[in-house]
Amino acid sequence: MSLVSVLRYALFVLIPLSLTLSSYLYLYPVFHLCAFPSPDHDASTAYFNTLRQHTFASHDPKKIAPFRLLALGDPQLEGDSSIPDAEAATYPHLTQFWKDALLLNGTRHSPLQWLRHSLHDLIDFYLDDIPKSLYVYRKRLDHIGNDYYLGHIYRTLHWWTDPTHVTALGDLVGSQWIDDAEFESRGWRFWNRVFRHGLRVPEDVASQPAEDFQDTRRLGDDAEVWKRRIINVAGNHDVGYAGDLSQERMDRFLKVFGNPNYELRFHLPVNSTKVATEDGEALVPELRIVVINDMNLDTPASSPELQADTYKFLNAIISTSRDVNRPAHFTLVLTHIPMHKKEGVCVDAPFFDFFDGMYENGVKEQNHLSDTASKGFLEGIFGMSGNENVPGYGFGRDGLILTGHDHEGCDSYHYINQTSDGEQLWEALRWQDALSAGLVNQPGIPGMREITVRSMMGAFQGNAGLLSLWFDEETWDWEFEFTNCELGPQHIWWVVHVLDLITIGVVAAYGICVILPLVLVCEKAGQKLKRVADGVPMWDTQGKALLEAKHSRDTARVGDDSVMGTEGQTTRALQKEQDTMHATLKKAADHLDVPGSGKKSVRRKKSKTAVNGSLDSIRPNSSGGRS
Ligand SMILES: *[C@@H]1O[C@H](CO)[C@@H](O)[C@H](O)[C@H]1NC(C)=O
Numbered sequence: 206m207s208l209v210s211v212l213r214y215a216l217f218v219l220i221p222l223s224l225t226l227s228s229y230l231y232l233y234p235v236f237h238l239c240a241f242p243s244p245d246h247d248a249s250t251a252y253f254n255t256l257r258q259h260t261f262a263s264h265d266p267k268k269i270a271p272f273r274l275l276a277l278g279d280p281q282l283e284g285d286s287s288i289p290d291a292e293a294a295t296y297p298h299l300t301q302f303w304k305d306a307l308l309l310n311g312t313r314h315s316p317l318q319w320l321r322h323s324l325h326d327l328i329d330f331y332l333d334d335i336p337k338s339l340y341v342y343r344k345r346l347d348h349i350g351n352d353y354y355l356g357h358i359y360r361t362l363h364w365w366t367d368p369t370h371v372t373a374l375g376d377l378v379g380s381q382w383i384d385d386a387e388f389e390s391r392g393w394r395f396w397n398r399v400f401r402h403g404l405r406v407p408e409d410v411a412s413q414p415a416e417d418f419q420d421t422r423r424l425g426d427d428a429e430v431w432k433r434r435i436i437n438v439a440g441n442h443d444v445g446y447a448g449d450l451s452q453e454r455m456d457r458f459l460k461v462f463g464n465p466n467y468e469l470r471f472h473l474p475v476n477s478t479k480v481a482t483e484d485g486e487a488l489v490p491e492l493r494i495v496v497i498n499d500m501n502l503d504t505p506a507s508s509p510e511l512q513a514d515t516y517k518f519l520n521a522i523i524s525t526s527r528d529v530n531r532p533a534h535f536t537l538v539l540t541h542i543p544m545h546k547k548e549g550v551c552v553d554a555p556f557f558d559f560f561d562g563m564y565e566n567g568v569k570e571q572n573h574l575s576d577t578a579s580k581g582f583l584e585g586i587f588g589m590s591g592n593e594n595v596p597g598y599g600f601g602r603d604g605l606i607l608t609g610h611d612h613e614g615c616d617s618y619h620y621i622n623q624t625s626d627g628e629q630l631w632e633a634l635r636w637q638d639a640l641s642a643g644l645v646n647q648p649g650i651p652g653m654r655e656i657t658v659r660s661m662m663g664a665f666q667g668n669a670g671l672l673s674l675w676f677d678e679e680t681w682d683w684e685f686e687f688t689n690c691e692l693g694p695q696h697i698w699w700v701v702h703v704l705d706l707i708t709i710g711v712v713a714a715y716g717i718c719v720i721l722p723l724v725l726v727c728e729k730a731g732q733k734l735k736r737v738a739d740g741v742p743m744w745d746t747q748g749k750a751l752l753e754a755k756h757s758r759d760t761a762r763v764g765d766d767s768v769m770g771t772e773g774q775t776t777r778a779l780q781k782e783q784d785t786m787h788a789t790l791k792k793a794a795d796h797l798d799v800p801g802s803g804k805k806s807v808r809r810k811k812s813k814t815a816v817n818g819s820l821d822s823i824r825p826n827s828s829g830g831r832s
Pocket residue numbers: 476477478479
């Protein structure tokens with residue numbers, strides 16, 4: 206089988222395979238039936254409505270939630286600092302070899318020492334630097350691929366689901382222990398590869414808590430800008446836990462990713478004739494998004510000043526909150542470390558570790574907030590209470606908490622039993638368990654849902670959270686629904702792209718193989734043409750001679766009969782003569798009229814016919830023997 210047919214058969218397999226797998230990868234949310242939940246709580250409506258948005262069929266705008274948050278957990282961009290022996294890629298032993306071999310560092314060695322050092326360096330270069338650097342390059346390639354894998358999730362989902370807002374729930378980079386240059390470099394990758402075309406939330410948009418819910422935007426205004434803004438949450442790997450959170454880490458986070466503590470206030474434009482009023486105030490639907498750095502809520506913190514800042518912000522949020530009785534208000538909290546829960550509710554169990562003897566013995570690691578801090582969130586921000594004799598019967602404000610940190614993800618419900626005999630404690634159950642236990646919206650049991658968004662890393666199937674929030678004008682209250690959309694591990698991304706590269710390579714090779722023979726055919730054809738043309742030139746002496754030679758040959762052939770008739774020579778003899786002529790065509794000019802050279806008689810005869818021929822050819826109406 207020729208190379209061309211091998212390539213052709215390979216393409217028969219590769220092209221359909223590449224097209225199928227690439228379509229699958231680039232349209233994965235379509236195949237995975239992903240869509241923002243629809244206000245009618247019907248997954249198929251949501252999906253087909255999204256599908257219609259991407260086709261010419263008309264979609265139903267009423268089935269689309271006005272607030273759709275694409276929530277991404279823990280991208281954790283890794284970099285060189287997470288690669289062991291990353292410096293091997295600079296080949297330190299090769300540098301050392303040149304130094305030793307060329308005696309660059311000024312040491313004087315005996316020839317034996319010189320040889321010993323140089324050989325040592327070479328061995329270290331081949332057996333240490335090279336294997337290590339190959340590993341380093343592989344890891345770097347991994348990181349680049351991972352950036353584009355995460356970017357693929359963001360871009361594809363953003364295109365397909367059409368969110369109104371996007372959030373990254375902390376641990377944007379993979380380590381708080383990296384230097385500023387590495388932090389900037391990962392920040393660059395975050396904005397240019399993962400969240401390409403994404404925008405930082407500008408400082409003047411990131412509002413600080415204020416009385417009377419000022420600075421409120423209309424949900425739906427500046428939609429194009431809002432859907433590109435990435436609402437970044439600070440995670441432990443971005444700024445550090447309470448123990449290692451420093452002003453420098455805070456500053457560089459602010460510079461690259463934006464403010465870690467702020468709120469966004471929106472109101473939803475609704476049919477004004479329906480807006481209920483209470484004490485003359487129009488109770489328009491309001492949405493308050495609280496972005497809070499919960500890294501240093503717990504103690505001890507190495508920087509009491511920064512902790513005071515966080516407390517100040519939290520207190521400001523609480524003191525400027527709407528009255529718990531105000532209807533049509535929804536508080537969405539975006540933070541990194543999840544609320545406290547007993548072991549077994551989520552994958553991560555409560556866990557605390559502290560620095561010993563440094564960083565003011567501050568928090569070194571934690572899986573959850575402490576129960577006190579969690580209580581602060583639930584009772585402070587949401588105004589819930591175990592005491593039913595408070596405003597709103599302790600049910601507080603409507604809302605939701607979105608967190609990251611626990612890469613596995615979790616969906617839980619925090620509640621407090623107001624009728625409990627003993628000490629009233631906040632407890633938590635998995636959301637499904639709380640639902641089946643009938644705890645949700647039970648009188649006497651205020652509760653709050655917390656969704657820990659599963660990480661978008663490949664090891665966690667490249668997950669993304671889709672939160673829809675809409676306003677029900679019948680009940681005059683907000684409603685939400687959350688769903689996940691997974692891409693699958695990063696290997697899928699790698700396999701498809703490597704396969705695509707192979708296919709492109711084979712297509713190119715096939716193209717060259719098909720075109721090359723064409724070139725050869727053309728060359729051959731060209732050579733033939735040239736050979737014919739060689740006989741044609743008539744304007745130089747060489748050409749003239751050639752022409753004569755050619756004519757002599759041609760007329761000899763044509764004149765076979767006459768020659769045979771007059772001189773009685775056989776055609777075969779003439780033919781032979783002709784062949785000899787043909788062979789010596791190139792030299793004909795020289796040979797033809799050189800007297801005394803071999804085959805005299807033959808040539809004489811030929812010159813005779815040649816003369817006849819030429820005469821014939823210039824005679825009008827003569828075919829010149831060209832028959
Ligand atoms: C507003 O609601 C009223 C009462 O239900 C209705 O008659 C009117 O058509 C609505 N207006 C719009 C713009 O939807």
